[in-house]
Amino acid sequence: MKEYDIAIIGGGPAGIMAAIAASRTSRVILLEKNSSLGRKLLLTGGGRCNITNDKPIKELLSFFNNKNFLKHSFYSFTNEDLFSLFDFDFITEDDDRVFPEGGKSSDVVEGLTNLLKDVSISYNFEVKSITEDFVINDKLKADKIIIATGGVTYPQTGCSPDNYFLTKQPVTDIKYGLSPLITKNDLSGVAGVTLSDVVISYKKSSVRGNVLFSHVGLTGPGIINLSNEISEVISYNLLDDEPEIDLEIGIDLCPDLNREDLMKKFTDDFQNKGKTMLKNYLKQFLTNSFIEYFLNNINLDGETQLSRINRKKKNRLIENLKRFSFEIVDFNSKLSKITIGGMDLDYINPKTMESTLMPGLFFAGEVLDLHGPTGGYNLKIAFSTGYLAGLSASKK
Structure with a gap:
């Protein structure tokens, strides 16, 4: 059985960012249900990828009900940190929406994927079970796990209600968002x-x-x-x-x-x-x-x-x-x-994204009970919580 420092479940924006942050100091495997990464990311912004919103952080936080939970992650990984990962420029349009200058989501996915050279990636890997000692599908073991499986919308991208039950972490009501x-x-x-x-x-x-x-x-x-x-x-x-x-x-x-x-x-x-x-x-x-x-x-x-x-x-x-x-x-x-609802924030440490019920278990992105309006706000959540989860898991 192969062993890793960190296993990340879900190759969307939160999972990719968690892998980038964690792989700098840890042995990381990224488990993706699909045959490629960033399926939903490719769809955002009408295929142009509204990668974030460029309002100042304090103003950004005012758009979220759970701004106190998000504060640490937003300051830990800023828009400037995000932009610095790419070798191309971004443009800001009305309502501070940010897009890649080339106007293609695929540029963003490719740019992020290029930063995963030190990450083992297992495609077409559907996680069906996680034991209490972090054995996944009886095939591999990790010291820590980051769950970034997204919500329930766009099932063609791999999202599934089953992902909420991979652990015993409390889950709020799950609802449609931005519909x-x-x-x-x-x-x-x-x-x-x-x-x-x-x-x-x-x-x-x-x-x-x-x-x-x-x-x-x-x-x-x-x-x-x-x-x-x-x-x-x-x-x-x-x-x-x-x-x-x-x-x-x-x-x-x-x-x-x-x-x-x-x-x-x-x-x-x-x-x-x-x-x-x-x-x-x-x-x-x-x-x-x-x-x-x-x-x-x-x-x-x-x-x-x-x-x-x-x-x-x-x-x-x-x-x-x-x-x-x-x-x-x-x-x-x-x-x-998007999905409204998710992992109950009362049982997650906002400074690390770690479960307060199961040490070594982290969450990031849309699987969390976090959401915002349209305009780059939800990808901001994904990238910032993903980075913080990866960084925290690699330090612990």
């Missing part, structure tokens, strides 16, 4: 239309961003970020069952104007521009390709001149501009980007 939403409404007539810089809300939660209509529902940064809020307040656990959803979200189509502002503007404009047709007037508020759908849904005729719109219809117009509702019936689980 498009499936609507009861028929959206085929507006598929491909984008609403820019709107506010989407569900109960007390709201997110500002873009909304994109698909044939089956809603997507875009604003929607998938709000999906995290929705998923967290709904009671379900993917380890047991699928969620049952029947809820309503609202979209504020004019977030920079309140109802009083709109009423004053409408009162003035409807008098001064009385011969203007409603569908033409709304072009200052809505994208052209959305106006007909909007008016049909609130039962107003776009051919009507402004001077002929009574107060009741004016109020209806204002209410729907400020809250245009959609009935949500499901998460689009096939396109869910």
Whole structure:
């Protein structure tokens, strides 16, 4: 039976980074279920790899509920540390999202893989059992183990619910994260239309961003970020069952104007521009390709001149501009980007990523109960926790 100082389970961004950090001083084996590394990493950023978010660390941490847990890992492995690993440059786009200059995820995966020359890699290796003395599949033994098996989304990349049960470590409820939403409404007539810089809300939660209509529902940064809020307040656990959803979200189509502002503007404009047709007037508020759908849904005729719109219809117009509702019936689980939930952080040391229940057992990346919004935040978690786990395991 072969023996190693450290065995790392999972060849995604967290596992690769853990292997890079640990291999500097230890004999490391990286166990990957697939025939290649970084399958999910290749998909990120639409194939361009939104490798991180370049906000200052203090500001970055404000985007996470578990910022105190993440603080040590973020400062232990910064964006500058990450960039220094590559022999090519990165560019920063809107909302501080960072991409490789060449625009290809494969460049990132290749760059990281090149740093694993001192690591033994076993491909097509599915871990099915880990004993208390760290024997894996009765085939190899390690002094320490780092589990970086990811979540449950994108099963084609090797993710599986079974990975949560490789040890007796406590696990929180597992849910979909950063997911498009499936609507009861028929959206085929507006598929491909984008609403820019709107506010989407569900109960007390709201997110500002873009909304994109698909044939089956809603997507875009604003929607998938709000999906995290929705998923967290709904009671379900993917380890047991699928969620049952029947809820309503609202979209504020004019977030920079309140109802009083709109009423004053409408009162003035409807008098001064009385011969203007409603569908033409709304072009200052809505994208052209959305106006007909909007008016049909609130039962107003776009051919009507402004001077002929009574107060009741004016109020209806204002209410729907400020809250245009959609009935949500499901998460689009096939396109869910991350997993919410994972290894319970109450039993993991944030300064080392080591289990407080089983010394020598470490966790990193999406398998942890950590998640953030879209925009490079979740890869930041993976790289920083992966590095800290690898460094801690190699020092111990």
